[in-house]
Amino acid sequence: MSSPGKRIPVYVWRRFGQSLFFAFFLFLFIKTDYSGSDELTYAVNILFRIDPLLAFCAWLAGKAVIALMLPALITLGLTFVFGRFFCGWVCPMGTLIDGSRFLFPHGRQNFSPAWRRLKYYLLFFLLVASFAGLPLAGYVDPFSLLVRGLTFAVHPALDHALTSFFTFTYQQGPDWLNALTEPVYEILKKHILPFRPKVYALSIFSSLLLSAVIGLSLLERRFFCRNVCPLGGLLALVARFSPFRLQGGSTECGKCRQCRKVCRMGAIDEERNIAGADCTLCLDCLEFCPAGRIHFTWTGRRNAVQPTGITRRAFVATVATGFLAPLVLPSRTLARRADSALIRPPGALAEKEFLGRCVRCGECMKVCIGNALHAAWLEGGFEGVFTPRLAGRIGYCEYNCTLCGQVCPTGAISKLSVSEKHATIIGRAFFDKNRCLPYAKGIPCIVCEEHCPTPDKAIKFRESPVMNSRGEVVVVRQPYVIDELCIGCGICENKCPLSGESAVIVTSEGESRHAGYAGADGY
Amino acid sequence: MDRRQFIKDIFLWSAGASLAVPHFRILPSALAAEKPPALLSLARGEDYAALVAQVLAPLGGIENFVRPGDKVVIKPNIGWDRSPEQAANTHPLVVKALAAQALQAGAEKVLVFDRTCNEERRCYVNSGIEKAIRELDDKRVRIEHVDRRKFVPIKISRGKSLSEWEIYKDALDCDCYINVPVAKHHGLSRLTLGLKNSMGVLGGNRGSLHQNLGQNLADLATVIRPKLTVIDATRILLRSGPQGGDLKDVKKTDTLLASADPVAADAYATTLFDLKPDAIESTLAAYKMGLGEMDLDKIQVLTA
Numbered sequence: 008m009s010s011p012g013k014r015i016p017v018y019v020w021r022r023f024g025q026s027l028f029f030a031f032f033l034f035l036f037i038k039t040d041y042s043g044s045d046e047l048t049y050a051v052n053i054l055f056r057i058d059p060l061l062a063f064c065a066w067l068a069g070k071a072v073i074a075l076m077l078p079a080l081i082t083l084g085l086t087f088v089f090g091r092f093f094c095g096w097v098c099p100m101g102t103l104i105d106g107s108r109f110l111f112p113h114g115r116q117n118f119s120p121a122w123r124r125l126k127y128y129l130l131f132f133l134l135v136a137s138f139a140g141l142p143l144a145g146y147v148d149p150f151s152l153l154v155r156g157l158t159f160a161v162h163p164a165l166d167h168a169l170t171s172f173f174t175f176t177y178q179q180g181p182d183w184l185n186a187l188t189e190p191v192y193e194i195l196k197k198h199i200l201p202f203r204p205k206v207y208a209l210s211i212f213s214s215l216l217l218s219a220v221i222g223l224s225l226l227e228r229r230f231f232c233r234n235v236c237p238l239g240g241l242l243a244l245v246a247r248f249s250p251f252r253l254q255g256g257s258t259e260c261g262k263c264r265q266c267r268k269v270c271r272m273g274a275i276d277e278e279r280n281i282a283g284a285d286c287t288l289c290l291d292c293l294e295f296c297p298a299g300r301i302h303f304t305w306t307g308r309r310n311a312v313q314p315t316g317i318t319r320r321a322f323v324a325t326v327a328t329g330f331l332a333p334l335v336l337p338s339r340t341l342a343r344r345a346d347s348a349l350i351r352p353p354g355a356l357a358e359k360e361f362l363g364r365c366v367r368c369g370e371c372m373k374v375c376i377g378n379a380l381h382a383a384w385l386e387g388g389f390e391g392v393f394t395p396r397l398a399g400r401i402g403y404c405e406y407n408c409t410l411c412g413q414v415c416p417t418g419a420i421s422k423l424s425v426s427e428k429h430a431t432i433i434g435r436a437f438f439d440k441n442r443c444l445p446y447a448k449g450i451p452c453i454v455c456e457e458h459c460p461t462p463d464k465a466i467k468f469r470e471s472p473v474m475n476s477r478g479e480v481v482v483v484r485q486p487y488v489i490d491e492l493c494i495g496c497g498i499c500e501n502k503c504p505l506s507g508e509s510a511v512i513v514t515s516e517g518e519s520r521h522a523g524y525a526g527a528d529g530y
Numbered sequence: 531m532d533r534r535q536f537i538k539d540i541f542l543w544s545a546g547a548s549l550a551v552p553h554f555r556i557l558p559s560a561l562a563a564e565k566p567p568a569l570l571s572l573a574r575g576e577d578y579a580a581l582v583a584q585v586l587a588p589l590g591g592i593e594n595f596v597r598p599g600d601k602v603v604i605k606p607n608i609g610w611d612r613s614p615e616q617a618a619n620t621h622p623l624v625v626k627a628l629a630a631q632a633l634q635a636g637a638e639k640v641l642v643f644d645r646t647c648n649e650e651r652r653c654y655v656n657s658g659i660e661k662a663i664r665e666l667d668d669k670r671v672r673i674e675h676v677d678r679r680k681f682v683p684i685k686i687s688r689g690k691s692l693s694e695w696e697i698y699k700d701a702l703d704c705d706c707y708i709n710v711p712v713a714k715h716h717g718l719s720r721l722t723l724g725l726k727n728s729m730g731v732l733g734g735n736r737g738s739l740h741q742n743l744g745q746n747l748a749d750l751a752t753v754i755r756p757k758l759t760v761i762d763a764t765r766i767l768l769r770s771g772p773q774g775g776d777l778k779d780v781k782k783t784d785t786l787l788a789s790a791d792p793v794a795a796d797a798y799a800t801t802l803f804d805l806k807p808d809a810i811e812s813t814l815a816a817y818k819m820g821l822g823e824m825d826l827d828k829i830q831v832l833t834a
Contacts, residue, residue: 043655174679202651202675376649405649407611407656444741454737456717458647462775468717484718502647504737 017290021095025102032099036157037199039373039414045425047413052370054099054150055416059083060130060238061151061366064137064144065417068363075418083245090249091242094232095287100149104221104229105271111224118227118234120273123285124317126233126240128325131317133237135329137363141336141390145367149220149236155369155393156217159207159382164214166200206401207372208381209393228271233285243284253281253293255301266292266301341388347514349386350397350495353404353431354412354421357520358387364419367393371411371420378402379497380411395420397433399497399513404433406460406496429461432519434495436466436488436511443510445483449475455499455511456486465492466499466511490517566790568823570798573786573834578764582627585760585786588832591635595758595790598636600705604628605756607712607727608644608659610773611652617767617780619653620712622662624762624786628710629663629671640671641700644730647773650675681733688819689749691742696733701754709756709792713763713799715771715779719743721803722772723796724759725751725812744811751792751816759795761787763802793822794829801826 032054039051055061062079066072082093094101133144145151173192176184196202207213223230232239256266256279267275270292274285281292281301293301317325336342345358352371355361372380372395379402380395387394395411397404406429412422423431436455440446445453445468459466468484475481488511495513503509573585586592596602606620614621625642632640642663646653654660654673663673681696701707711727718740719726725747729736731754739746763785767774774780783802789795793816797807807824808814817824 041649041651043651177679376652405611405652407652408649450741451718451743452737452740453718454740457740457772460648460773460775462770462779464770502737504735504740506735 017294021288021290024096025105028097029099029102029106036154036162036373039370040202041374041376041408041410045407045409047374047410051374052368052414052416053078054154055366055368055370057082058148058150058238058366060133060241061144061148061368061417063241064133064142065364065366067134067138068140068142069360070138073364073417075416082242086242086245086249088249089251090246090283090286090288091239092288093242094236094239095289098149098232098238100153100220100236101229101232101287103153104224104231107221108224108228110221118230122230122234124321126235126237126243127317128321129235130237130240130244131322131325132329135326136332139330139333140359140363141329141333142363142365143390144237145365145393147235147237148366148368149231149238151367151369151393152217152220154373155213155367155382158369158373159210160214160217162201163205163207163210166204169195169200170204202376203378205378208398208401209384213382213393227273229287232287233272246283246286249283250305251303252283252306253286253288253290253301253303254306256281256292256296257300260298260300263297265295265297269295336388336390339388345515346386347516348396349383349391350399350434350497350513350515351518351520352380352395352397352411352420353409353428353433353494354423355395355433355520356419356421361419361520362387362390362394364417365394366417366419368416369393370414370416371395374410374414375402376408376410377405377501379404379501397495397497397513399500400509401501403498403501404496406498429494430519432494432517434497434513434515435490435493435517436495436497436499436513438486438488439508439510439512442505442508443486444505445471445473445485447510449473449479449481449483451483452504453484453486454502454504456484458498458502460496460498461492461494463492465489465494486511493517566822568789568791568794568829569832570787570789570791570794570829571832571834572798573788574784576784578621578623578786579627579630581764581784581786582624582631582760584834585788586631588834589758589788589790592631593635595708596632596635596637596706599638600632600636601703602632602637602640602706602708603701603704604632604640604642604708604710605701605727605730606642606644606659606710606762607722607730608653608657609647609730611648611656612773612775613656614658615765615777615780616774617712617714617765618771618773618775619657619659620710620762621764622658624760624764625659625710626662626666628708628760629666632706632708633666633668633670637706638670641704642671642673643676643698643700645676645698645732646730678733684753686749686753688752690819691745692739692749695750697754698731698733701731706758707754707756709759711759711761712766713761713802714767714774715769715803717771719747719810719812720805721800721810723799723810723813724756724761724792725796725816728754744815747812748815748819748821751812751821752819756792757790759787759789759792761795761799763787763799766802768803791822791829793817793824797822797824797826798829798831 035051038049056078059079062076176188220231272285274282379397381398382393383396409423409428412420444450456466466486468486471485472480497513499511500509571585571588575581606625610618612618680699684697686692711724716722763783765782769779796813800807
């Protein structure tokens, strides 16, 4: 053994590991974008595919094993052997919470341990409700919360801040300054910032949720991980059986409670037993034990300390809630007629199956090069919040692009070939003749026809005499939609030059995923 | 840094975020060039790279337009996410050969760009133009995506319909602006040629220009003045323009036109579609404003 002075403390290794995984996560986040070819080069959605909470919920909701999510079993298997290393070393949300600790230096310790049960309640509820038809896991999954917050708010905000700065230096600064700043901006734009400024629905709400998760550390260190995170709950259940574990403290330690003091998860009890279900292997206790008693070793036997479990009664109540809650869903008006403004991405499964699989990760919205996909609010019901919808006036679905299906970790949006995509109808356009210039005012326009991307244009025009606002009869080209050719991409709605509401609007009518559908209960 | 300095800095930078006004000054008088001669060169051939030099030869070669040390802008049509054979964008070989010619003439910088209609990166990649320019492997030539900070409001004093529009700084602030449109069908304007291609250097809500497109394009032509227009008619889109998508609508014509007169170039190109020059409103409007010649009898055609 080298001398203690030269030894690198284990927390340095842990921080290094966390930083490495976090950097990897950010790398994949940035790479969730068009890269110059139709196919993405990296498996940018891998983070979601190793998440067993999302995997189980999607499997239960779909009543089938989705092969894309099988890597989640690896996480589960490793947790079964080593415990909750995932929470302490891999999880980017955990790293972010650890990294933001300087914001909350006075976090209280030992908040009521009863709170720990919350994550199990949540877990059981989510699993059962997913099975019973109310899929909500994406609401609270740490990765979904994180990626949504970053995609919708943090990344655009960073872009805005830096672009404002470099716009100022560019427009007001002297040449010598620009010689320095412009290359920096170019590099940032190429490698870090979104290619074009992006906007997102629910951006502020998502950033507030992310801030709240981090801000919970004000109550207690890693409050979210200890008490709320249902993924942590699932891993905790499995970690109870892990044979490798930190241990070594005992009553022989006397009054020293250094390990308890440094434990960020509150996993160590008065007798210095370390609960496998709570320990995230941060190794601080091992590092800071003055007597060097604590080691990470094979024990082979069941964990001596049982974690704070939930009572049988609470378990039954949770499971019952999970089964009963979905029963109210058919009472909504949505059950009779879907919201026609809710346009799903191309390749989206039929609505019920889609909602079951969608984990609200925001990947499709991050990758959407038309900035067309946005988080739904209540258009798809309570269980549809944060699911993707096309907002034609904000962005449009690029005709030859298939990226959303490529990043979807669960196949809620199928991976389509370009020719399949061309044949997939996500909606249909309608003209508002009271607003459309050639109809309403006798003014030439047909920008919609120009942009309509189908080789045989779905928007065509006919020349008609119209009386304009000066009372003159003029011949203008009036656009109209050929239903059989329109695929609902929304470029017409997007490019309509009217300054307010578009004169051509896409609705979900005719979408191919519900071929022959005429309203669930309609006539 | 003390508190006072800190507050000063904060004010400075937040002002930068919200109040920044571009301070470039480009006087309209500097943009008005003398009326170019109505000379037009026409070349046919299947080797598009060689065809560019061939079509320029009767006009005195590229050297007649690009002087050593010039900053050159080449403005192709890269508007659509379409492949070269679909004829929606300028042929990459034509753009590449033109850039090579400009370099050969001693250009200090050659810049290629377009403000696209479809997603920019897809257009640059799938048009083949980005790759073609990169293949030149010369530091002096760059293909860039449009930088939104560079749109500056320009007064259009001679405009009949437009009085001001945001125009890309680099398109105005260069020694030689070369317009390289692809000739193709267009629903509203019947054809899109040189004058229409100028829309790729505009900022703002371009869709609204369609409400009086012909006159608007002519007005813009009073300030956006290419020294040279090369019309790519190597293959032309006859229907479903301006983006097409069906090869049945494409006709191979293996033709390039070049002229210093933007109106003459457009006027002659119209005949490739069996139309008369006055069928295109922008050609007619520009002719009426004295921006060039559209009378086919008065355009001297030199076959290369």
